[in-house]
Amino acid sequence: MAQHYDVIVVGAGTAGIPAAGFAASRGARVLLLDAADRIGGTLFLSGGNMSAGGTRVQTAKGIKDSPDRHYDDIMRISRGSADPTMVRLAVDHAPDTIHWLLDIGFEMLPEMPVINHGHEAYSIARTYWGPKLGLSVLESIEPWLQGFIDSGQVTLQLNTKLAGLRQDTDRNIVGAVIKGPDSVHRVVSADNYVLTTGGYTANRALFPMLNGGHPLYALGSEDSMGDGVLIATGAGGYVRGGEMIMPTFGGVEDPLRPGFYNGGLCNLTPQYRQPWEIYVNREGERFVCEDTDSVDARERALLAQTDLRFWVVFDAAIKEQSPSIIADWPGNPYRGGAPPTSGTIYDTAFDGHPDFFRADSIATLAAQSGIDAVALERTVAAFNDGVRGGADPLGRKHHPLAIQEPPFYAIRNHGTAVKSYAGIAVDDQLRVLDRNDMPIGNLFAAGELIGGGVLTGNSFCGGMSVTPALTFGRLLGESLLQWRRNEAAAAE
Ligand SMILES: Cc1cc2nc3c(=O)[nH]c(=O)nc-3n(C[C@H](O)[C@H](O)[C@H](O)COP(=O)(O)OP(=O)(O)OC[C@H]3O[C@@H](n4cnc5c(N)ncnc54)[C@H](O)[C@@H]3O)c2cc1C
CATH class of the missing domain: 3.90.700.10 (Succinate dehydrogenase/fumarate reductase flavoprotein, catalytic domain)
Incomplete structure (x- = not known):
């Protein structure tokens, strides 16, 4: 009989790695899949700029900042078009994401934080990155994840693509159809299914469909084909935020x-x-x-x-x-x-x-x-x-x-197109929503798959893709996901 996992995370990139690792740290048996032959997703190309207000790095430099100020800046820059609930969730937990990265060895440039003028400037220095940009993030989280792989908590399968989801009559997900390197389709099951498959900025057909006909000038990962968008909508989810496009x-x-x-x-x-x-x-x-x-x-x-x-x-x-x-x-x-x-x-x-x-x-x-x-x-x-x-x-x-x-x-x-503005609708617990805004049981999403538009509206706020991807992955693994073995243990 095929093994049943507590959590299946699809996409071992910016959001998927923390989702898998933090769930494993709480005892979950996790299956982590990626279609590519390596983990890291867009972190190989990303500027790795992260933004967080109220970090210990700022305090040490005498910079007065807070999640509230970060929130206000995003609402100012986006002219109120960002989603208040999702921005709050992201900025409130962003400092702890930076602290976690530092605790596991993230190398931050000494001059950080700065005001980055490559995007509309924040009013306070709250942007951080490392000498190797996105790779600096990956180089800190990869060894951390490896610990959970070595201990057997996380099973990593590369060259393995999610092809579809199976649902019961209540629409709960009961299986993930995956295609491995041998090209054979298999079904794996779990209590929770987390989609962290990234955006659709390499999909020339899908991009204009989701963004009011605008052409795609892609600069991201070839793997950002929007698989998660198609699979989650196939399971009853819907896409929001296409009108938020900003080149x-x-x-x-x-x-x-x-x-x-x-x-x-x-x-x-x-x-x-x-x-x-x-x-x-x-x-x-x-x-x-x-x-x-x-x-x-x-x-x-x-x-x-x-x-x-x-x-x-x-x-x-x-x-x-x-x-x-x-x-x-x-x-x-x-x-x-x-x-x-x-x-x-x-x-x-x-x-x-x-x-x-x-x-x-x-x-x-x-x-x-x-x-x-x-x-x-x-x-x-x-x-x-x-x-x-x-x-x-x-x-x-x-x-x-x-x-x-x-x-x-x-x-x-x-x-x-640095990021995908449209994305799968989720609630504040990152549950995928149907068209009536009702959660689809045990299906979750994080990262670029939920659309950059909810976090920055029709504007570009620096660091508001990598930080929320890491943060939402972390929150899923750390607290939002629940599994039966855990609940059974808690009841004993
Ligand atoms: C050039 C560039 C610079 C950027 N700079 C910044 C920046 O400085 N700051 C910032 O905040 N944001 C930046 N971004 C955006 C940010 O890096 C991304 O939004 C973020 O890294 C996406 O994280 P993710 O986890 O959603 O997806 P990814 O990190 O892309 O991970 C998705 C993973 O899912 C896998 N996958 C896809 N489909 C399937 C499938 N069907 N089955 C299994 N696996 C699948 C992929 O192989 C990939 O490994 C930049 C983007 C680009 C392209």
């Missing part, structure tokens, strides 16, 4: 992963590099004041642009004299020197990368890159008038040089 500002096709995008290649954050270039849409118009402090303003403006695309336009003088727009991060294949000079690897991008364009006139640049040529010439002329006269049409303050010296350049950027 992340910028990203060009990743030469190392064709079809995926690299969000960090161009440095478009004025707090880290003031813009010298202009940003134009397909219609050849500037659509946002490039040096606005607000990431949210840039992202909201991008949401309204055709195909979620824009072009960063500049000339030879700007290319020579400005600090490199190509972000200088290790491993970046188009990393430039600062300032970039002819012959750097940055230049090679203009010789073949599909998002990089160079031409001897603005009109030819526009034709090559798919921008309205007449409008672009007009836009460049108006910008140049502003540079000479000191008054920019959009109120921009930083514009050291006009765009006038050939060759001219354009880098096409895209509104990228």
Whole structure:
């Protein structure tokens, strides 16, 4: 007879690892499955930025903060569009998630916490990360999980995909249909089924269906195919939050992963590099004041642009004299020197990368890159008038040089999907809900599967994916899941 577990966790990523480990720490016999050949999920790619208000790290540095202030900041940034219940659950328990990570050996950079301007800034320094970003998180939780695998509390099965769920007439889940490396389908059972299969940001068909038709510019894990969304809806759950979509500002096709995008290649954050270039849409118009402090303003403006695309336009003088727009991060294949000079690897991008364009006139640049040529010439002329006269049409303050010296350049950027905004509806105990908002028995979900929109509304609040994924996984394992053997033991 097939073994019955107390808990089956599907997806050994950011949320699944703590869910499995904490349940095991309470004595549960856990089956942890992952379709991939390794654990970690999106942590291999993630920035691993975490946010929490009221940590001992802040106290030690004299930073006054609390979950309430974190909550207020999220509601301010999201203009009240985040889900109050889910945000409360996340921020109230976020400090203990940071403390748990530190206790199990998480290496945090000494300058943490900081205010991160890559996303709309919090009012207080409450963002933390390690030297290896998402990998720093994984490197702390993997050995911790390994302890439970070694003790036999957690059985880990890799290369094993959840294909479906079986339900009884009351809709309780009675079995998980899984396909292992031998491609044979098997049914495993448990008291609790926890779906932590991540988002759908690699699924080109599903993404526009769930997000109002917006195109997908993926930069996440190839494994984020939305399996959990499809399987949970098949079991009676429903999807909410698709209208919360907000693209992340910028990203060009990743030469190392064709079809995926690299969000960090161009440095478009004025707090880290003031813009010298202009940003134009397909219609050849500037659509946002490039040096606005607000990431949210840039992202909201991008949401309204055709195909979620824009072009960063500049000339030879700007290319020579400005600090490199190509972000200088290790491993970046188009990393430039600062300032970039002819012959750097940055230049090679203009010789073949599909998002990089160079031409001897603005009109030819526009034709090559798919921008309205007449409008672009007009836009460049108006910008140049502003540079000479000191008054920019959009109120921009930083514009050291006009765009006038050939060759001219354009880098096409895209509104990228760092996370899935829509997700499976759950209640404050992370039980999957049906369309009447009634829990479906023993089916739980956490992580990106429940949708980033509930936690950040139609905005992007930094660290509000990794921290809630870890936190909700932890809460499930630590207290929310109950199993019959446990209840029987408690009754004795
Ligand atoms: C480039 C990038 C940078 C980011 N930076 C940040 C950041 O700095 N801060 C932040 O808060 N958020 C960030 N995010 C988002 C954040 O990292 C993710 O939302 C979060 O890690 C997702 O955690 P998860 O547990 O839901 O999913 P994952 O960690 O992706 O885990 C899901 C697991 O489920 C497995 N799986 C999927 N389908 C099945 C199936 N059918 N059967 C079995 N297993 C399955 C997958 O293989 C995977 O291992 C970033 C995302 C990206 C892509």
